[in-house]
Amino acid sequence: MEHTGPADEVDRIVDAWHHVRPDLELEPLTVFSRVSRLARHLDLARRTAFARHSLETWEFDVLSALRRAGEPFRLSPGTLVTQTLVTSGTMTNRIDRLESRGFVQRHRSPDDRRGVLVELTEEGLARVDAAMSDLLDIEAKVLTALSPTERPQLAALLRTVTAQFDE
Template structure:
C-alpha cells in the first residue's frame, strides 16, 4: 500500500497512520508500533477534554467544580463527604480543596457542617441546587461522550473498555 492510500485493511487512514508510516520510513530500525495506540489515545483525550469542557461550560461549571460536585453526588444521600474524602477522590492538595469548597459554597452549591462522629471534623454537603447542577452536567457530559464513541458498536465498545482497563489497572492503587 502506498503512503497516499486512504485505507488500511479496509479502514480509513488517520493522521496517526500517516505519522507511523513516516517514522517507519525514516527509522526502520525502531519498533514504532506503540505510537499506533498511544498517539490515538492522546488525540482522543484531547477530544474528550474539549467535549467535557463544553458540557460543563454549558452549565456554567469549570471541570474542577464538576469533579467536586460529582464526588458528592456519587456518595449518595445525604450527598456529603469529609474534605479528606474529597481529596482522595479528586487528587488535589488540602489547600486547593479548601479553596474549591469555599468557592462552591459561595455559589450555594455546597455547605459545610459539623461531622457528628468527629467534634473537630467537617462534612461538605451538596445543596439541592448543587445536586441539580451535577445531574444536568452529567447528562450533558454523557451525551457528548456518546457522540465521541458513536463510530463503534456497543460490542466493540465493551471490548475496548476491557482492553483499556487492562492497561490502566497497573497505574491505579487500591
C-alpha cells in the same frame, strides 16, 4: 506500513517515522497517539458540556464526588482530597469557592466536634446532574463509531492497560 480501514493522521505520522527510522518498533505510537488525540477531543467535549452548566472541570469533579456518595450527598474534605487527587489546601479553596456559588455547604461532623462535612445543596445537585447528563450524551455520540459489541471490548482492553496505574 499496512493499514486496515482508511488512513488517519496517526497513520501518516507513523508512516513518516517508519520512513526515516525503519529500525524503530512503532506499534506503541499507533496506539497511544490515538489515545492522546482522543483524550484531547474528550477534554474539549467535557469542558464544553460543563461550561453549558457554568461549571469548571474541577467544580464538576468535586460536585460529582459528592453526588456519587449518595444521600445525604456529604463527604469529609479528606475524602474529597482522596477522590479528586488534590492537596488539602487546594480542596479547602475549592470548597470555599463552591460554597460561595451556593453549590455546597459545610456542616459540623456529628462524629467529630472539630470535623466538617461538605454537602451538596439543591442547586449543586441540580447542576451536577444536568452536567452529567450532558456529558454522557456527548460521550455516547463519540462511541457511535463502534458497534454495541465493540464498546465493551474497548472498555475491557482499556481497563487492562490502565489497571497498572491503579495499583
